[in-house]
Amino acid sequence: MDYSQLRFVVEIVETGSISKAASNLFISQPNLSNQIANLEKILGKNIFYRSNRGVTLTSYGVEVYSYAKALVEQYAMVEKKLMTRSNENKIKIASFGSEVINSQFFEICKRYNENNYEFNLCECGVEAAIQKVNMRDCDVALIIYSDFQQNKLGQLLTAQELELKNLFQGQLKIxxxxxxxxxxxxxxxxxxxxxxxxxxxxxxxxxxxxxxxELQFLGIPENQKTILANGNKTYNDALHNLPSFAIEIDWKCNKALPSDLNRIPYENKNLPITCGLVKRKNEFLKEELSFFVEKLIDAYG
Known part of the structure; x- marks a missing residue:
């Protein structure tokens, strides 16, 4: 069994005819019929019912088609990715939302703005960020965690052969x-x-x-009037347009950014939150990423 035979199955099913499929595939109809017959022989089961009206899938053929279709689509995606002229240099960072992180990310863009360069800053939560590094969708991840989460974070990173470098700390505030x-x-x-x-x-x-x-630990009251924001604009607009509050991290930052949102302590309770950098073990950071981390540490003092 090879890829071509599975592609032939998909083409026959989607055209509804061996003759139309042969025409689209630029091969003869007898050759295509032989290829399908050989595949059925290898599998030991019929994929198609044959009649004067054409061909239809057997129940087993439906299963073969579903797997073949997935493989053909995956192949097409990989082929497009490899054959398309794409950026040779890529910087891909997963991160929680932060104005200062955004500003330092733009510093990378300014400094390393050579031709054929691609920059990607993906805003997401801790689990998603770690997964992106593990799957090589991102080079590194900036994550936040509390002392309560430290053990399970360590276990997850060890299991996925990732490592953590703590960068700076802040406090949860209103x-x-x-x-x-x-x-x-x-x-x-x-x-x-x-x-x-x-x-x-x-x-x-x-x-x-x-x-x-962490909210329970601080004693933040449970509130049925909750707005879940999937982006910074919704988050900011909600705070400005409704009598509302949010829980945010107050980083002691040396870089002043204009903001009309205040961060205020809650009942004088402190809960440290750590920002850490997650990367794959035994891999050196690219020059651009090292520059980014240095800028962040400088900004957060």
Missing amino acids: HVSQKYPLSKKSNITRKDLEGLFHVKKAYLFEGMFSLDY
Whole structure:
């Protein structure tokens, strides 16, 4: 059995005719019929019922077709990827959302802006980011985790032969728009949050690294008025247009960025959050990525 025979099966099924399939494949009809007969002999079962009206799939043929179709589509995707002129140099980073990370990512783009260069910053949660590094969809991942999550994070990284380098720390705080009186407070209490919408960045509250337990630890009240935001624009618009709050990380950053959202301590409780860099073991960082990490460490002091 070879790829061509499976491709022939797909073509016959989708054209509904051996003669039409032979024409599309630029081979003779007898040759195509022989190829299918040989495949059926190898498999030991019939793929098609043959009649004067043409061919139809047997129940076994339906299964063969489904696998053949998946293989043909995968082959076409790989062929397109390899044959298309694509960027030779690629920087692919998975990361949680952060204005400072974005700004330092743009510094890479400015510095390494040679021809045929591709930059990719994918915003996602911890699990998805780790998976992207493991599957080589990204070079590195920037993730956040609390002390409560440290053990399971270590187990997951070890199992996937990945390693972690801690970069800097911050604290979970209440995120509030400056347009609301609550933003003027130096410390926010549980009572202050009553009746407000709780705006959540969806990727921070999914999978095994959800921050739900951290919110319980801090004593943030459960709120049925919740808005799950899948992007920064929705997140920011919700905080500006609704009486609301969010939980965000306050990084002590040396790089000042304009913002009309204040980060305020909650009942003077502290919960450290660590930002770490995940990469594959025994692989050196590219020059561009080393530059990026240095810029981040400089920015976060």
